[in-house]
Amino acid sequence: MGLISWLENNMMDCPYKKYFDVECMGCGMQRSFVALLKGNILESFYYYPALFPMLIMFFYLILHLIFKFKNGAKWLMYIFIINMSVVVISYAIKLML
Secondary structure, three states: OOHHHHHHHOOOOOHHHHHHOOOOOOOOHHHHHHHHHHOOHHHHHHHOOOHHHHHHHHHHHHHHHHHOOOOHHHHHHHHHHHHHHHHHHHHHHHHHO
16 A cells, blocks of 8 residues: 555545535645645645745755755745745635636
């Protein structure tokens, strides 16, 4: 049993969706990550568009912690703002559809 099949079989339920029947701002992230691991980039983007900027942010954070970039904290703040903008915009679009 591989990592991808294990992840597919052990996905967590969203409490907001389960109890209130409303998707939260993070709904779709697990499915998006699994789709990305399978190589389905468009499907991954469809499930959760903010996954890509989030992965870039975490990757840059790790690099900044290792190499101590001069303006690394400032760039992380900009990437975070972009990431949260993508989260909010994609969530608003999801609610309208």
